[in-house]
Amino acid sequence: MTAPGPGPVLVMGAGSVGCYIGGRLQAAGAEVRYVGRARVLDGLRAQGLVLTDLAGGRVELPASNLKLLDAPAPPAALVLLCVKSGATGAAARELASVLPAGTPVLSLQNGVDNAAVAAAQAPALRCLPGMVPYNIAELGPGRFHRGTGGRLAAQDDPLLRPWLPLFEAAGLPLALHADLRPVQWGKLVINLNNPVNALSGLPLREQLLDRDCRLVWAALQREALAVLDAAGIVPAQVLSLPPRRLPGLLRLPNWAFRRLAARMLRIDPRARSSMADDLALGRPTEIDALSGAVVRLAREHGRAAPLNERLMALLSVPRPVPIGGRALRRALGV
Numbered sequence: 312m313t314a315p316g317p318g319p320v321l322v323m324g325a326g327s328v329g330c331y332i333g334g335r336l337q338a339a340g341a342e343v344r345y346v347g348r349a350r351v352l353d354g355l356r357a358q359g360l361v362l363t364d365l366a367g368g369r370v371e372l373p374a375s376n377l378k379l380l381d382a383p384a385p386p387a388a389l390v391l392l393c394v395k396s397g398a399t400g401a402a403a404r405e406l407a408s409v410l411p412a413g414t415p416v417l418s419l420q421n422g423v424d425n426a427a428v429a430a431a432q433a434p435a436l437r438c439l440p441g442m443v444p445y446n447i448a449e450l451g452p453g454r455f456h457r458g459t460g461g462r463l464a465a466q467d468d469p470l471l472r473p474w475l476p477l478f479e480a481a482g483l484p485l486a487l488h489a490d491l492r493p494v495q496w497g498k499l500v501i502n503l504n505n506p507v508n509a510l511s512g513l514p515l516r517e518q519l520l521d522r523d524c525r526l527v528w529a530a531l532q533r534e535a536l537a538v539l540d541a542a543g544i545v546p547a548q549v550l551s552l553p554p555r556r557l558p559g560l561l562r563l564p565n566w567a568f569r570r571l572a573a574r575m576l577r578i579d580p581r582a583r584s585s586m587a588d589d590l591a592l593g594r595p596t597e598i599d600a601l602s603g604a605v606v607r608l609a610r611e612h613g614r615a616a617p618l619n620e621r622l623m624a625l626l627s628v629p630r631p632v633p634i635g636g637r638a639l640r641r642a643l644g645v
């Protein structure tokens with residue numbers, strides 16, 4: 312036990328992000344309870360929780376040490392909201408029905424609107440936006456792997472400050488920002504590859520080595536960056552490259568991309584975006600939280616974002632068939 316934190320942590324949505332971050336906090340001494348679905352909880356009951364990372368780190372929590380719930384319940388000094396964007400409203404309503412007013416709820420979700428969606432459904436709770444920069448994959452029941460690096464970020468709030476030593480002790484330092492929106496948009500611009508990856512049907516690394524796919528991603532980014540310009544939002548740097556230089560890197564021929572993007576290509580060869588898993592399992596995707604946010608921001612500023620709009624249409628059909636990079640370029644007119 313190193314830094315138990317100011318009180319019990321409740322993970323709302325025990326999946327890749329919730330189990331990884333909750334598990335690391337528990338390993339650092341926090342009392343953590345995991346609210347999730349039978350599919351994940353049964354795996355945790357059978358196998359315990361094993362967390363690994365790119366640097367060879369490994370944390371093991373035996374099943375007997377895991378507190379698993381099928382619905383939220385007090386006590387919770389901090390909630391980590393880790394459901395997919397489409398489930399935010401319902402999860403927030405469940406939290407609001409059982410937790411005392413003022414409980415901090417930190418959204419560790421992608422997109423830029425989840426904390427506001429949660430706040431609208433749970434106005435008495437203190438819903439705060441956060442950002443997870445790394446990829447976390449479910450390798451099997453109770454097995455979660457962090458495949459990339461980076462630093463957690465959240466909106467600065469007095470309710471979060473007492474938790475910083477715990478996150479630090481867990482090896483997940485949390486940076487607090489006076490305004491998280493530029494950080495969220497910086498991540499969203501990168502996440503525009505998720506739909507490209509999901510539609511391609513390829514593992515991430517293979518997809519990144521397909522220049523046609525990269526040209527599509529670059530075009531989606533350029534469109535989003537132009538919308539952000541119009542909105543006066545300067546996206547923060549989340550990867551090792553400033554957001555505005557990323558499209559140029561992606562457009563390079565393969566030989567140069569392999570050389571200059573070596574770090575980006577350091578990914579487990581089996582890794583896929585979680586949107587690819589959503590498509591494979593017939594689950595709703597987060598396309599509305601990503602491309603949808605670009606389209607909405609464009610409209611707010613009297614503009615259009617036709618590429619992101621067309622991408623949403625491609626993903627709006629149930630179980631879309633895989634579209635290779637070249638066909639995707641044709642479909643989007645890139």
Ligand SMILES: NC(=O)c1ccc[n+]([C@@H]2O[C@H](COP(=O)([O-])OP(=O)(O)OC[C@H]3O[C@@H](n4cnc5c(N)ncnc54)[C@H](OP(=O)(O)O)[C@@H]3O)[C@@H](O)[C@H]2O)c1
Pocket residue numbers: 323324325326327328329346347348351381382393394395396398401402405419420421422443444445446447448585594597
């Ligand atoms: N995985 C990553 O690498 C990564 C990285 C950064 C950010 N993110 C973001 O983090 C968020 C979570 O992603 P994830 O990959 O961790 O998703 P995930 O693995 O699907 O985990 C979410 C889990 O929460 C469950 N859930 C949904 N509503 C619930 C409720 N009301 N009560 C209890 N459990 C509920 C889901 O079950 P159902 O499937 O039944 O809904 C699912 O098992 C997303 O916004 C994602 O974009 C993910």
